[in-house]
Amino acid sequence: MVLEGQKIRKAQRNLYTFLVSKMLTSLGFGVFNFGISLYILSATGSALSFATNIMFNVLPRALAAPLAGYVADRFPKKRIVVMSMAGITLSVAALIVYTLIFGMSVPAIYTITTIFSIIGAFNGVAFSSSIPNLVGKERLQKALSFNQVSYSIGGIGGPAIGGMMFGFVSMKVFLISMMIAYFIALCLEATMDFELFEVRVKKKQESVTQSMKEGFRYLRTKPFVQTLLMTTLWINFFSSAVSVGLVFVLVQKLSIPSSQVGFIEGAGAMGMLIASLYLSLHNDLKNPLTFVRRSSFSMCGMLAFISLPLFLAFNGFYSFIFYMAVMFLFSALSVGANTPMGVVIQRSIDDEYRGRVFGIIETLSVGMGPIGSLIFGTLFDKVDAKVIFLCAGFVLLMLVAWLLMWSKIRVSEKLAHVSD
Known part of the structure; x- marks a missing residue:
């Protein structure tokens, strides 16, 4: 009983250390990414240069993820996480030294972005599978919700802090901020017990x-995991319609001011944050796949509702309020769909294969975003x-209804209750 109590306390400490570590890295990278993006645009004035940096951030990660999955299953995961975090920290330090000697340059940014992308694949896959x-x-829902909380805080705080810093401080300060955040995260991750429930x-x-x-x-051999993976990928693919098309509609069609955009x-980021906090504080969902189905169907409705002001010719103020509400709900529902699916997938994969499976998931997930953006653009x-x-909205509704048929959900949830 004493040993079990110690194990639970260690698990709680791991959980909150995980939260703080992820918040620091998300916030540090958010500030860095915002500063780098503005630097590239101001230095080159080229959208192509900006898009090229995005490619260097996405493509190497997608290609490296399967190898990262093999490494995560073959070697101790803690060693991979700590070494990859140390590699990112040292890479930032090297870029600071380069900047002091030669000054900041776009090729240097492309190089460091590629390095971050490759090392990030090893870190992300090893951490996800751990x-x-x-x-x-028993704490998977809380952990995955905390992960979403950290991304939401990075999404809100990164541009906010970066926006305040840009124009007042040099790029070296952006880099130093990121290096400090990653170094603290490295120290925290080194204290975590990666073999507690192994x-x-x-x-x-x-x-x-x-x-x-x-x-x-x-x-x-895991057909239902394949189904959930396909559901996640289709949701992410059609979400690209929002990330690409919403700003286009707001600016080009409705002439909404950039400050309101x-x-x-920001309302979308707040929706993600509040939904993640709700799931982190809530007990484990008894029927997670039913929750996923309802959240996904509601997302389809929100996706179709985006077109409503284009039909009814709302005035500027009503369009602003309407789109704030839609983005808040759409983003909250995306957390409601993706987080329980992540919990079910984590519980369904055996430990010795988890790294390779998450390497495959990483490749498909990272690759789907650019493909969706290109097609919808x-x-x-x-x-x-x-x-x-x-x-x-209609096509996604049909796909989700087919992939998450009630018969599949009932069978899988009965099996889950039996295994529990």
Whole structure:
């Protein structure tokens, strides 16, 4: 009983250390990313240069993730997390030294972005696949909600702090801020027990290629995990319609001032934050997949509702209030859909395969965003925006209804209750 009590206390300490660490890295990267984005635009005046930096942030991560999954399953996860965090911290320090000697340059930014992307893949996959071992399966909902809280705070605080700093301080201050945040996170992560709930199994001696193939074969034996993964990917794909099309509609179609556009996007971040806090404070959902289905259906409705002011010709003030409410609800519902799905996937994957499975998920998730942005960006130039939002909401509704049929949900939730 004493040992069990100590284990629970360690799990709680891991949980809150995880929260603080993720908040620091999200906030540090948010400030850095905002400063870098403004620097590239002000230095080059080129949207292509800005898009190129986004490519260097996305493509290496997507390509490195399967290898990161193999490494996470093959070697101690704590070592990977700590070494990757140390690598990012040292990379920032190297960029500061380079800046002091040669000055900041766009090629240097592309280089450091690529390094961050590759190292971030190893850190992200190792950390994601470690969460059940850090906190136990009973605290997964709270841990994944805390993860969303940290991203929300980074999304709100990064641009806010970065906006206040830009123009008043040099890029070196942005870099130093990020380095300090990552160094503190590194120290915190070094204190975490990554083996607290680990199920020890004998690791097979196999090549990298064989191990990756084994990860794909294992995923094929989990049809419902595949279904949830497909649901997540489709939700993320159609969410690109919002990230690409909303600003286009607000600025080009409704002539809403840029200051109000910022508030509308901020409402989305607040929606994510409040929904994440709700799930972190709430007991584990008894029927998580039913919750996912309802949240996903409601998201489809919000996606279609974006077109409403385009049909009814709202005035500026009513459009502003309407879109703040829609973005708040859409973002909150996305957390309501994605977080319980993440909990179910984490609980369904055996420990020895979790790294490789999350490496596959990372590649697909990271890759889906740019693909969605490219497709919807092209569509918004050629097709009426209200038609796109209506069709996107309807198609996503059909896909979710098919993927999350009641029969599948009932069977899976019965199996979950039996296993508990």
